[in-house]
Amino acid sequence: MRCPKCPGAMEVKTYGRKITVHRCDECGGLFCKPDVLLEMKREWMSEIVLDSGDAKVGEVHNELGDINCPECGILMDKTYDPQQTHIWLESCSQCEGIYFDAGEFSDLKYDTFMDRIRDFLKGARPGV
Numbered sequence: 001m002r003c004p005k006c007p008g009a010m011e012v013k014t015y016g017r018k019i020t021v022h023r024c025d026e027c028g029g030l031f032c033k034p035d036v037l038l039e040m041k042r043e044w045m046s047e048i049v050l051d052s053g054d055a056k057v058g059e060v061h062n063e064l065g066d067i068n069c070p071e072c073g074i075l076m077d078k079t080y081d082p083q084q085t086h087i088w089l090e091s092c093s094q095c096e097g098i099y100f101d102a103g104e105f106s107d108l109k110y111d112t113f114m115d116r117i118r119d120f121l122k123g124a125r126p127g128v
């Protein structure tokens with residue numbers, strides 16, 4: 001599987017028994033399904049193990065919105081997390097896959113006071 005945001009390859013990473021994601025070996029982007037995402041949110045330390053990419057690279061990649069699903073090849077929808085609107089994601093309408101830039105899952109897992117500030121400053125994704 002190719003990374004939709006860089007020339008890297010998406011490698012299979014597992015954590016525990018229930019979590020299987022694809023992670024780019026170059027930029028650290030993550031691709032997973034919604035049910036796996038729920039497990040990732042529940043699992044202690046999952047963000048340390050799985051979201052190990054450089055958040056600075058993720059921030060640059062966050063601006064790249066028009067990407068194709070690494071699984072289906074169709075254009076992914078631009079979306080954002082309903083609780084933390086500064087977290088911009090891409091989701092696939094066909095396979096329901098979600099693409100996170102490096103650092104985004106760690107951000108998503110913990111809804112902190114600083115996140116509220118970021119929501120306020122950055123706001124929801126335009127045009128979504």
Ligand SMILES: [Zn+2]
Nearest residue numbers: 003006024027
């Ligand atoms: Zn990549």
Ligand SMILES: [Zn+2]
Nearest residue numbers: 069072092095
């Ligand atoms: Zn897909």
